[in-house]
Amino acid sequence: MDTFSLLYPRGYTKQQGNSPTDLSxxxxxxxxxxxxxxxxxxxxxxxxxxxxxxxxxxxxxxxxxxxxxxxxxxxxxxxxxxxxxxxxxxxxxxxxxxxxxxxxxxxxxxxxxxxxxxxxxxxxxxxxxxxxxxxxxxxxxxxxxxxxxxxxxxxxxxxxxxxxxxxxxxxSIRSVTIGVNLDAQLNAVEAGVVAVNSEFFRSGDIVDRILRLDRTDDGFRCLTPLVPYGHNRADQRSTAFNSAINNAIDIIFRSAVRTWxxxxxxxxxxxxxxxxxxxxxIRLLLGAVEFAQRMRNLGMPVCKPEVCPREDKEFNVRAIYNPHIAVSLGKENARQMVFNNFSFDEDGMIYILTGANQGGKTAVTYAVGIVQALFQLGFYVPARAAKLSPVDNLLIHFPSTGAAVGKGRLGEECDNLRQILAVISEYSMVLMDEAISSTSAVEAGYIAGEVLQGLALIGARGIFATHLHDLAMRVDELNAHGNLKSKIDTLVAEVDSESAERTFKISRIKPDGLSYARSIAEQYGITLEQILENRRRSIRQLES
Structure with missing residues (x-):
């Protein structure tokens, strides 16, 4: 019979390099x-x-x-x-x-x-x-x-x-009838299986039957067991008996099975x-269907993405969201989900994503990675619409634990980034969240700038989510290198200008590093103007 697959087209031959090398x-x-x-x-x-x-x-x-x-x-x-x-x-x-x-x-x-x-x-x-x-x-x-x-x-x-x-x-086999021939001294001289039966034998009150010599049964009542079952199943007699019975049954069925x-x-x-x-x-496909149905049952959209060639480096998604957040919200809170549009294009293949802490930077970074990973398994993706190209590697650099012996947190992070830069190509995607956050802003900004320019020279796609607002302000400087294959652009996790509350909306704008700080200061009344006004008010109250 011809072989076929539910995951691979007929005639497809898996070649080296058709799977990502880094699965972390x-x-x-x-x-x-x-x-x-x-x-x-x-x-x-x-x-x-x-x-x-x-x-x-x-x-x-x-x-x-x-x-x-x-x-x-x-x-x-x-x-x-x-x-x-x-x-x-x-x-x-x-x-x-x-x-x-x-x-x-x-x-x-x-x-x-x-x-x-x-x-x-x-x-x-x-x-x-x-x-x-x-x-x-x-x-x-x-x-x-x-x-x-x-x-x-x-x-x-x-x-x-x-x-x-x-x-x-x-x-239908439930029991076997065993025949034993005895000599004059009642010693067993030979034994064998006489019949194979479709019902169980029944034991009774042995002493009573011996005394009454009750022989009026149907052939399925025994006088005494051959082996004292229930006392010591590990007994050698029990083992030998079982072996003999199994061998006999094998012999009985051998002739019946031989023709089949x-x-x-x-x-x-x-x-x-x-x-x-x-x-x-089938396991993977059922997992894909279950994921799509679970998201829809939570009130979340999923879509069949449009597949583009790898060379197009396409990632254009409408209403992307993080499915982990969807699960934590549940159906009853589904309306709280915030959706974002996200794309890589010729004006921005690498994004520096800034904004308020807990403003949605990590959630969006995760969402982009999850969409790409599910897409390359052949799953529907968490979004309303998507056009995607496969990547040859999806590489992740999230905050270091500082667990590497003898390196320290900064050394561990730099070593991890070195390994990423060693394996990526222009068809790779790199996601970095709060990278190089274990040192001063000046040092972190310098290292991050070098890494981002390296990614741009190679031509990879990626997100660098960071609190380094000064780094985002240097985009024109970073793009000034003449040999970049990818342009660097900025994204901002916005806050409401009046209430200073996080909106979790990601916008493609230039960051204002002081906007959030100014909003927070105004919210709590600690801008210089508010401090002076409060001081004047207090003095007037004292004088009156």
Missing amino acids: FYHKLGVDRLIRIPVKGTMPWVDEHKQFADLLTTDADVIQYRLDVVEDLINNPKLCEALEQVLPKIETIAQLRADKSRTSDVTSSLYSISEIELYTDCVDLLYNAVEAAAVQSDGLKSLSAIIKEVYNSEEYQQLKSNSRALMEQTR RPLIRRYLAQNTDYLVNLARE
Whole structure:
């Protein structure tokens, strides 16, 4: 059977460089807290960094392919529900395959029958779902075609019928009848399984039955157990007995399974791998649908972004927001969310973002990174509309903890920035929040200016959120270098000019480093004019 993928177009070959090399943004931006697998009983993400190294992509065609699949799943909830039901079954199939290598030949064959039963359940569920769905994406069209071809084949229908009958036969076993031949001294000379039964034997009052010699039962009452179960299960007699019984059952079923085993194994090898290989992809797609639905249930917009080539370096988003804040607000406070428009363009590929503390600088910086990360997984993004290009790396520099031994906080930050500058290209995005804040404003301004010019020379995109208002005032000076590939511009987290309250709106304007301080001083009556006026008022009151 042809292989296909729900995440990659047919014929796609993953090449080196098609995934970001630095995945630290995954935890730093809290992407791990945003993606949930909405299926009970499924396996947890194992080695998340490796999973995302494999699933993140920088290929625009792959992103478009995934977004089309996600759109289909959102528009066809019954198909999405079928995938939710199928996923635990597929993961059980994978577990059975692993267990088969540790069991006897007959038990392994019985596992294969269970595997076939699970597989047919999956195919039946998916067939009913794709028959009723109106899919447009290439990925789900391929899945639909394969499922319909399998379901309508005579081989599949016959296998389903026969494997179900065989499974019912094996599951009906409840007990075995054992025969033991004795010699004249009542020593056992040989023993064997006489019958395999579909009901349990029943123990009774042994002493009473021996005294009355009650033989009028149905053959499922025992006089005494062969092994004293319930006393010491680790007893050697119990172990030997169990081994003998298991061996006998293996022998009994060997002949029954022998005719089925080649057919089952051949069918499994040829026809079920495609479904098992889809498990990880289904998990990611269900996570994408769950994220979009959760945001919408909170009253927040999400959109299918327009995918642009990497070379366009496009990032144009309308009504962007931070989904972590949406979760913390909840549906009842959704109206408090502040949305911003954000774009990189030829006049500003690197922004110095200034403004009041807790005025929205960090929230917007996070939001930009989260939009880019989700986009490159193939997710809908938290915004009303978006045009995006993939980046080859999303690099994050957030405030240092000062944990590096022997470096100090400033040394650690500078070393981290050096590592970032060593790996970025003109197609990278760098997000920095309150970087180099552990030294004086003069020193921090100098280092930040050097870093920003370095990013501009390389041609990267980025945000430098900072309290260094003087740095923002030097934009013309920083842009004066003749070889810059990216221009530096300024953004400001604004405050209300009258109340001095934070608006959380981000505007593309030149900063006034004193505006917020002046508003706060006026609010609390400590401008020089207010101080003098208050002084004069106090004197007049004393004189009167």
